[in-house]
Amino acid sequence: MAASDARAQSFGQTEINWDKLDKTKFYVVGAGIFTGITVALYPVSVVKTRLQVATKDTVERNAFSVMKGLLRTDGVPGLYRGFGTVITGAIPARVIFLTFLETTKVSAFRLLEPFRLSETTQAAIANGVAGMTSSLLAQSVFVPMDVVSQKLMVQGYAGHVKYSGGLDVARKVIRSDGIRGLYRGFGLSVMTYSPSSAVWWASYGSSQRFIWRFLENGTTNEEAIPSVQKIMLVQAAGGIIAGATASCFTTPLDTIKTRLQVSGHEKRSSMKQVVQDLIKEDGWKGFYKGFGPRFFSMSAWGTSMILAYEYLKRLCAKDEQM
Template structure:
């Protein structure tokens, strides 16, 4: 999916105000502030992830409930801790992965800007290409770290449901997965995740760039105009475009996410190692083709909110991390 990446290029009028490159950042402040703010963002959105995951993995009757009904059911049975299952593992575990993702993103973006410096193309296109390549490489690199983390945190979210195993915390989950499936068990769904995240990221950023361009033009901004946007306008346009991108991306990627989630957490597929085809077959048998869109409502909400808050949060982090001029 879309990762935590640099804001895609707005029309050239806004580039001077929005583009803060890797060389201008205080790296320590960047990672510390990023860890704090992105963990807070993750905490706000985690309940929607739990609801989505439960709906994708549970039996067909439960999965057909409305998302709000599933949310109430979790609260009724497990209380507040139920809607934050797996959060500690996900949040703490994500800290080193986030450093890896953000560093690889910014460095690869800067490298692409250097490679295209002497190519005759609009500056907005150069920055857009650099952002896209940076996001793609960052996703591929971070998959190596984040897939095992997803496997463990998602197993903690759904334990207790039919076909799942009970765990006494993340280390017990890691131990049981390694004992029953070996190291490969921690990388269930890795191929599907790595192969699909790159086009999903391209879709996200493509939609984001298009939406932002349309919004800027509808507000009367043109590349040849001296009119400058205010900070409030920039944040509003970025947030709106991010929400649109997240919503559009969720429509296309939910079927893949459903298969990936079930592949990573389910243990009841009979003899042999779980596979994408076996997982898809079980989904169709249980719920028809609609089964691939299990959890669409909370995923749509999660990705829409994520797109909005990620863009605003990331831009704030970079502004707060600019090196002080001495």
């Protein structure tokens, strides 16, 4: 067998297509796995959000001081403000996202076959299109959840209003702005998360194939089937690369979006005003407020998520795929 065929077979052993999955098991088990990951990484999102809304008068202006302040005033529960809202909304949002991610990816690969692109390029385009499409559709659920949870994350911080819970936030937002208030920043969320998802999945798909090509260079047919440990290492490396790439590109838009979504009715800002305030407070580096936690969050979340996701697919594969 030629080296290129060996590489293709090797990578093929790591891929489990949508039609080979037990869908019921996939959704049920997946809900539990991703909830566990969210529990582990949620505090990073709280810290990142608080840093993004911090003004020049805010005392706590780095990740350590924000975390220390939350623990001092609220204890560990302070690191999980808005968690109930996120978990409630995350399940339907994730079902939408994963379903369209997998189905769109398969369709995109088929559409690209006649162009005879390299495997890495084909993977980047197909995964990128799938990531963007699935993110666009999931925003209808994710944005209201994001608006509510972020208001809970920053309540009492830098002059932000306090709430009694997620329902209280939703009631007050609807009372002041109607249903559209729950979709505040929707356009910017689409502009932030859809490209971010596209970059993430494109980077993951292409980097994974690049790594396999490097590792499998010169292997023989007997060595073509990789071990589970090797598969996981390659997937983890791909997740780190994808998270790092996406965070670098999309943090400025995420900072603007967060500030728009947490602003109150009485001091609502436009996107132009948010941009001007950021530049006035910290110059252009203000757009990268919370970059450290977001970089860590996207890399850690991406790596954890993709390992859990690929494990979930192996776990839920139908008998003929296992």
